[in-house]
Amino acid sequence: MLDATITAPLPNSAERPPKRPKSLATGASKRAQCSQALERIIEASRLEFIAIGPAAAKIDTIAARANLTRQSVYYYYKNKEEIFYDIVIRETEMLVEQFDHLDLEGEKPDAAIYKLLLGLGENADQAPILSAFMVSQACLPGSDKKAKAIFTKMIHKIVGRVQILLDLGAEQGTIRQGVDAANFFAAACMITSGAKNNRQSLQMICDIDVNDEDRMTSWQFFAVDILMRSIRTNN
Known part of the structure; x- marks a missing residue:
């Protein structure tokens, strides 16, 4: 069940993603390039946001839930706000x-x-x-x-x-x-x-x-x- 913390406004992410090549797409802007890994990131993020709220969620934890590396998450998204x-x-x-x-x-x-x-x-x-x-x-x-x-x-x-x-x-x-x-x-x-x-x-x-x-x-x-x-x- 949805936790009340999820309704808190999202802060600017303090996490710093590794620099990405310009050709790499974000999940929000390039849906045609969605892959199984991206869907795992989406589902893992959804579970994490529901469990503790987007403000407390961490890219590392999302990656662990998805059984991926944090670099794999940053391949598709710049930060957790973009995933949200x-x-x-x-x-x-x-x-x-x-x-x-x-x-x-x-x-x-x-x-x-x-x-x-x-x-x-x-x-x-x-x-x-x-x-x-x-x-x-x-x-x-x-x-x-x-x-x-x-x-x-x-x-x-x-x-x-x-x-x-x-x-x-x-x-x-x-x-x-x-x-x-x-x-x-x-x-x-x-x-x-x-x-x-x-x-x-x-x-x-x-x-x-x-x-x-x-x-x-x-x-x-x-x-x-x-x-x-x-x-x-x-x-």
Whole structure:
């Protein structure tokens, strides 16, 4: 389960990578050159970030988890921050793909939105790094403009899909007029997937252990019901 330390803003890496030839690609910019070693680095980094948080993670430890040398890690990435944002982008791509598979014509808009919201809770398990990143509102480094642009573009694509569903529902009379997709999606993330990254609040206020699957499932249905009531015309 995701540790609360993962939501802390990322510091500038103090680790100094060995000098790399200019022709060597980073994982974020050259996906076509992905290899089995790169995938091992990604998975090892994901586990390390979940276990102790990105701020405490070390390249040496990531390399050990991946059963690789630190030079192998630096072949693909300049620092751990670059790995972190590569994982964020990868998990965002996975979320976009899930949204792309939504049946906008064969399913009623409110039913599609309901399914979408339940999926956000599942996404916290499938894409924990993205979930923590969105909830903590950590900022991408200004130097990594490409990663920031990619992430922003994909999130806007998701919001656009949500707006289509909201507008269709409004036309059919099942959803209130004028619901803003960006506001709705942000609220949805905070109380669905976001709940799993706020273990202390749930524990103190609701006496819910985020490791308790049954209690968290009940919370997810409760949260989705609240969200749906906020946009339906008959509530």
